[in-house]
Amino acid sequence: MxxxxxxxxxxxxxxxxxxxxxxxxxxxxxxxxxxxxxxxxxxxxxxxxxxxxxxxxxxxxxxxxxxxxxxxxxxxxxxxxxxxxxxxxxxxxxxxxxxxxxxxxxxxxxxxxxxxxxxxxxxxxxxxxxxxxxxxxxxxxxxxxxxxxxxxxxxxxxxxxxxxxxxxxxxxxxxxxxxxxxxxxxxxxxxxxxxxxxxxxxxxxxxxxxxxxxxxxxxxxxxxxxxxxxxxxxxxxxxxxxxSYWQAEVARLLPQVLLPGKPVRGGGRAVSTAVGEQSCAVEVARLAAMPAAVRRRVVRALGREVGSRLTAEETAKVLALAGFGGVAGVTGRIGSRLELREGLRVERSARELRFWRNGV
Missing domain, CATH: 3.40.50.620 (HUPs)
Structure with missing residues (x-):
C-alpha cells in the first residue's frame, strides 16, 4: 500500500x-x-x-x-x-x-x-x-x-x-x-x-x-x-x-430584554398561559435602542423562544410591525398583528412586541 x-x-x-x-x-x-x-x-x-x-x-x-x-x-x-x-x-x-x-x-x-x-x-x-x-x-x-x-x-x-x-x-x-x-x-x-x-x-x-x-x-x-x-x-x-459570535452574544443579551408571558391589568405579568401556548415579549423601546444587527438577532431569538424559526422575510415583517423599516402590507399601528407560519402570532401593543404560539 x-x-x-x-x-x-x-x-x-x-x-x-x-x-x-x-x-x-x-x-x-x-x-x-x-x-x-x-x-x-x-x-x-x-x-x-x-x-x-x-x-x-x-x-x-x-x-x-x-x-x-x-x-x-x-x-x-x-x-x-x-x-x-x-x-x-x-x-x-x-x-x-x-x-x-x-x-x-x-x-x-x-x-x-x-x-x-x-x-x-x-x-x-x-x-x-x-x-x-x-x-x-x-x-x-x-x-x-x-x-x-x-x-x-x-x-x-x-x-x-x-x-x-x-x-x-x-x-x-x-x-x-x-x-x-x-x-x-x-x-x-x-x-x-x-x-x-x-x-x-x-x-x-x-x-x-x-x-x-x-x-x-x-x-x-x-x-x-x-x-x-x-x-x-x-x-x-x-x-x-x-x-458562533452572535449565538454567544444573543444568549448573553436575551435574558436582559425578554419578558415572559403577557402584561396584566394593574401591572405585573401573567406567565401562565392557555394550555400548550408559549408566549414572550420585548419592549419596543428596548429594541429601538439596539443597533439594527442586534435588533434583528433578538427578534429571531424571540421567535425561537416560542418554538418558531423566522425566515428572513418574516423577520423583516416583525421588525416593520415594531416600526423599524417598511414592508408592504405591514403596519406598525398599535394593536396590529401578524399571523405567520406554524401558528406563530406577533402583536404590537403600545409598549411591547409580543410573540405567542399555540402547541402544534
Whole structure:
C-alpha cells in the first residue's frame, strides 16, 4: 500500500490518535477515497493511530443499482480488511410519513443510522466525505434560498455532540476531513491507486436542485471566477465564525430584554398561559435602542423562544410591525398583528412586541 500523503488540503487535525473512526462509504469516489486515505495515513512512518471501520446505508431506492453499490462496498472493505456495517432504510416510507423531499428523507435516515453508532458507543467519530465542491454548491444553494449566516456557514468541518449524553456532556463527532479537497483531486488520487468507484446515475438528474447547481450554475460562475469554489468556502468559514459570535452574544443579551408571558391589568405579568401556548415579549423601546444587527438577532431569538424559526422575510415583517423599516402590507399601528407560519402570532401593543404560539 502506498504511504505517500494522499491530499495536500485534507484536515488531519480532525483525527485524534486512539479514535475509532467510522467512514460513511457510499461507494462513490469521495467516500472511497476517504477510506483509502485514512488507511494510508495509518500506515505512514508517523501513523494517525486511529481505528478505522466503515458503514454503508442502503436507502431502498434505485433497485439493482443500489444493490450493486452495497456489493461494491462489501468487496472493498473485505479486500482492505475494514469492518463494515450495512444499514437498510426505507426512504420512501419516511418521505411519505414526514412529507419531506426525497433528498431530505434520505439524508435524515442516513445520519440517524450513522449517529446510532455514536449513541451505541461503537465509534468515537463518523467521517463523511464532503468535498470543497460540495461546500461551494451548498453555500450557493443557501444563497439562492436567502439563508442567514447559519445557513451560509454551509457544511461544518466538525459537529460535536452528535452522539449521546455521557456524564453531563455530549459525546461523539461527525467530521469532514476532505472539506478542503477538490473533487478532481480525489478522482486523480483514486486513479493513481487504480481504485475504481461507483457512479450514482441520480447525480445527473437535473430535476434535483443540487444537480442543477452542480452541472449548470457552478460552471457558469467559474467562467466569471475560476476560484469561485474557494471564495464560497471562505465565505462559509467566515459565516460560521460570525454565527458562533452572535449565538454567544444573543444568549448573553436575551435574558436582559425578554419578558415572559403577557402584561396584566394593574401591572405585573401573567406567565401562565392557555394550555400548550408559549408566549414572550420585548419592549419596543428596548429594541429601538439596539443597533439594527442586534435588533434583528433578538427578534429571531424571540421567535425561537416560542418554538418558531423566522425566515428572513418574516423577520423583516416583525421588525416593520415594531416600526423599524417598511414592508408592504405591514403596519406598525398599535394593536396590529401578524399571523405567520406554524401558528406563530406577533402583536404590537403600545409598549411591547409580543410573540405567542399555540402547541402544534
Amino acid at each position: 502506498a504511504v505517500n500523503k494522499p491530499f495536500l488540503a485534507w484536515d488531519r487535525q480532525l483525527l485524534r490518535a486512539g479514535d475509532r473512526v467510522c467512514v460513511a462509504v457510499s461507494g462513490g469516489a469521495d467516500s472511497t477515497a476517504l477510506l483509502l486515505a485514512l488507511l494510508e495515513a495509518n500506515a505512514e512512518k508517523t501513523p494517525l493511530g486511529i481505528v478505522v471501520s466503515a458503514a454503508h446505508v442502503h436507502h431502498g431506492l434505485r433497485g439493482a443499482d443500489a444493490d450493486a453499490d452495497e456489493a461494491f462496498v462489501r468487496e472493498l472493505c473485505e479486500r482492505l480488511q475494514v469492518p463494515l456495517q450495512v444499514f437498510r432504510v426505507d426512504t420512501a416510507a419516511r418521505q411519505a410519513a414526514e412529507r419531506e423531499g426525497l433528498e431530505e428523507a434520505a439524508r435524515e435516515l442516513r445520519y440517524d443510522a450513522l449517529r446510532g453508532l455514536l449513541r451505541q458507543g461503537l465509534a468515537d467519530a463518523v467521517a463523511t466525505a464532503h468535498t470543497l465542491d460540495d461546500q461551494a454548491e451548498t453555500v450557493m444553494m443557501k444563497l439562492l434560498r436567502g439563508a442567514w449566516t447559519e445557513g451560509l456557514g454551509g457544511i461544518s468541518p466538525e459537529v460535536k455532540g452528535s452522539g449521546v449524553r455521557d456524564q453531563g456532556s455530549e459525546s461523539g463527532r461527525v467530521i469532514r476531513p476532505l472539506l478542503g479537497v477538490r473533487r478532481a483531486e480525489i478522482e486523480s488520487f483514486l486513479n493513481s491507486r487504480e481504485q475504481g468507484w461507483r457512479e450514482d446515475a441520480t447525480n445527473r438528474d437535473l430535476s434535483l436542485t443540487r444537480n442543477r447547481v452542480r452541472h449548470e450554475l457552478m460552471p457558469v460562475l467559474r467562467g466569471f471566477n475560476p476560484s469561485v469554489d474557494d471564495a464560497l468556502a471562505r465565505l462559509a468559514a467566515i459565516a460560521r465564525d460570525e454565527e
